Amino acid sequence: MGTTPELIRHFIDGKPWDRESEREGDVFDPAAGRVIRRVALSGTAEVRAAVEAAKAVSERWQDVSLTRRARIMFAFREILESRRTQLARTITQEHGKVLDDAAGEIARGIEVVEFACGIPHLQKGEHSEQVSTDVDTWSVRQPLGVVAGITPFNFPAMVPMWMFPIAIACGNTFVLKPSERDPSASMLLAEWFAEAGLPDGVLNVVHGDRHTVDALITHPDVRAVSFVGSTPVARHIYATATNEGKRVQALGGAKNHMVVLPDADLDRAADAAVSAGFGSAGERCMAVSVVVAVEPVGDALVAKIAKRAESLVVGDGQTDGVDMGPLVTGQHCHRVRTYVETGVSQGAELVVDGRDIDVADRPDGFWLGPNVFDHVTPEMSVYTDEIFGPVLCVLRAESYDEAVRLVNDNPYGNGVALFTRDGGAARLFQRQIEAGMVGINVPIPVPMAFHSFGGWGESLFGDTHVYGPDGVRFYTRAKVVTAQWADPHLAGPDLGFPTNR
Ligand code: NAD
Numbered sequence: 001m002g003t004t005p006e007l008i009r010h011f012i013d014g015k016p017w018d019r020e021s022e023r024e025g026d027v028f029d030p031a032a033g034r035v036i037r038r039v040a041l042s043g044t045a046e047v048r049a050a051v052e053a054a055k056a057v058s059e060r061w062q063d064v065s066l067t068r069r070a071r072i073m074f075a076f077r078e079i080l081e082s083r084r085t086q087l088a089r090t091i092t093q094e095h096g097k098v099l100d101d102a103a104g105e106i107a108r109g110i111e112v113v114e115f116a117c118g119i120p121h122l123q124k125g126e127h128s129e130q131v132s133t134d135v136d137t138w139s140v141r142q143p144l145g146v147v148a149g150i151t152p153f154n155f156p157a158m159v160p161m162w163m164f165p166i167a168i169a170c171g172n173t174f175v176l177k178p179s180e181r182d183p184s185a186s187m188l189l190a191e192w193f194a195e196a197g198l199p200d201g202v203l204n205v206v207h208g209d210r211h212t213v214d215a216l217i218t219h220p221d222v223r224a225v226s227f228v229g230s231t232p233v234a235r236h237i238y239a240t241a242t243n244e245g246k247r248v249q250a251l252g253g254a255k256n257h258m259v260v261l262p263d264a265d266l267d268r269a270a271d272a273a274v275s276a277g278f279g280s281a282g283e284r285c286m287a288v289s290v291v292v293a294v295e296p297v298g299d300a301l302v303a304k305i306a307k308r309a310e311s312l313v314v315g316d317g318q319t320d321g322v323d324m325g326p327l328v329t330g331q332h333c334h335r336v337r338t339y340v341e342t343g344v345s346q347g348a349e350l351v352v353d354g355r356d357i358d359v360a361d362r363p364d365g366f367w368l369g370p371n372v373f374d375h376v377t378p379e380m381s382v383y384t385d386e387i388f389g390p391v392l393c394v395l396r397a398e399s400y401d402e403a404v405r406l407v408n409d410n411p412y413g414n415g416v417a418l419f420t421r422d423g424g425a426a427r428l429f430q431r432q433i434e435a436g437m438v439g440i441n442v443p444i445p446v447p448m449a450f451h452s453f454g455g456w457g458e459s460l461f462g463d464t465h466v467y468g469p470d471g472v473r474f475y476t477r478a479k480v481v482t483a484q485w486a487d488p489h490l491a492g493p494d495l496g497f498p499t500n501r
Helices: 046-063 066-082 084-095 101-117 158-169 184-195 210-216 231-243 265-280 300-309 330-345 401-410 423-432 468-474
Strands: 006-007 023-029 032-042 127-134 135-143 147-151 173-177 203-205 221-227 247-251 254-260 288-294 349-352 371-374 391-397 414-418 437-440 475-486
Touching: 023 084, 032 084, 032 173, 046 147, 046 203, 046 210, 066 084, 066 101, 066 158, 066 184, 084 101, 084 184, 101 158, 101 288, 147 158, 147 210, 158 173, 158 184, 158 221, 158 349, 158 468, 173 210, 184 203, 210 221, 210 231, 221 231, 231 247, 254 265, 254 401, 265 288, 265 300, 265 349, 265 391, 265 414, 288 300, 288 401, 300 349, 300 371, 300 391, 401 423, 414 423, 423 437, 468 475
Parallel strands: 006 032, 147 173, 147 221, 173 203, 221 247, 254 288, 254 414, 288 391, 371 391, 414 437
Antiparallel strands: 023 032, 127 135, 135 475, 349 371
16 A cells, blocks of 8 residues: 655745645656655635735834844845755656756846845936935835745746745735645745744745635735736636736746848757757747748758757656656647647657657656647647747748747747847847847847846736846835925915925
8 A cells, every 4th residue: 555645835924834735736756756755735724824914924024124034035045056866856856957057047036035145236216316405215115015926837936936035024924825736846945944043934935836825916915916827817806806906917928939041150040949948848938849941051050959859868867867858747748649640640850759658667757759840830739839848939030030030929029049240230139029038149128137028918917027036126115205304484374386495
């Protein structure tokens, strides 16, 4: 008889929630294809308890000095730094990505914490002296109160860290609803932040699915919602939560193009396409899923991409020397495989076929090897839909203009890359292209933590990007104070509109 899998509980008011939840879900090791843990799925009672805990401590946390908040951030950073390996192993075990990749997402998350360590500087307002005679005006940015974050499976540590370090540094309290598919990383983050000195209730984690999310985003005490996930859900979150009067940033899915001009270094472009197409098995919002080869380089580029894709080692992400791990669930693996079959039936040329992959000693894992399609056309579903798996589509364009039109006609607008040696073409491209993040000879242009991250079109609903300066703006609201302390000249009431003197 097997042992009962460990149950992952919610983290509310500084401790694991000890009551039973009505529902539970399975958490898989995707390389083994078996359940390794269970996760409690919260109903409205747990959501209410988490928001109440966050609300109860909200005023007290806002009163904690900026210096003290920054010190807790620094302590959290030190803990993260010293326990990177443990966190990476946890991510790989539940997500499937290779350990190096898990370490990479932790590094990018830590950079946001480092940015948040600068909160005393970031939250400064502006001051104007003598705006009128004896009158001064200044603006401050104050926290919103209780804010919520809902995150996807593909970056179980980094995406939560895009949100809560900045929200909390700004003086908010936070309720995180991580993906139910790989929930353990967020528990470690919450426990370690508490260990760093964060008061109970400032960061809470509730696990769950769409029922949990709907309870959270309609809760009257939640002031703002940050969401990262697929486009249909982002649209739903944005519509529902803004309708409730909340501030919302909802980042959605993507179909990132990489345009290769005829003058590009084709080896460099092929390396980039394969790294960005198959890293994390294509389960990245910034994955390159479409290569647009501007003729006459199509044949040569496809040959180089195919050669590299065929050499990738697929296996358990915890094993040294593996390039690409499994897909996150059996259901998702089946969905991606179905897209490959549809692509073939719609007439795209499958130059690398990853369907018959065998991984020794891991017969039950959710495996799919790299797939490369050539001669894809814009009507095919492998092009129109976000597949979110190891499927790279190559389209051929006759000119630079046709390539740009193709990118701009696509409804998503997360990231885009151009490979060229022509500075003039690159300059024109970054001005003309309709996407939130542009890479010039850089395939995955994820901005550093001191800039902000976000797409255009169906890749983002809302006005602000996440983390960086936009993160501070999103998690604070402006207040402008006008004050006169000098004894006013007593001239009696004046009902005219105030003007400068
Ligand atoms: P998802 O949309 O299925 O789930 C995201 C979150 O929403 C999870 O916490 C999930 O529990 C919750 N959720 C799922 N269905 C819901 C519903 N009907 N109502 C309310 N909440 C719901 O996304 P995923 O499969 O976890 O992640 C992959 C997707 O996320 C891809 O589309 C990818 O492009 C996108 N993504 C985007 C970015 C970005 O920055 N734009 C970053 C990472 C991932």
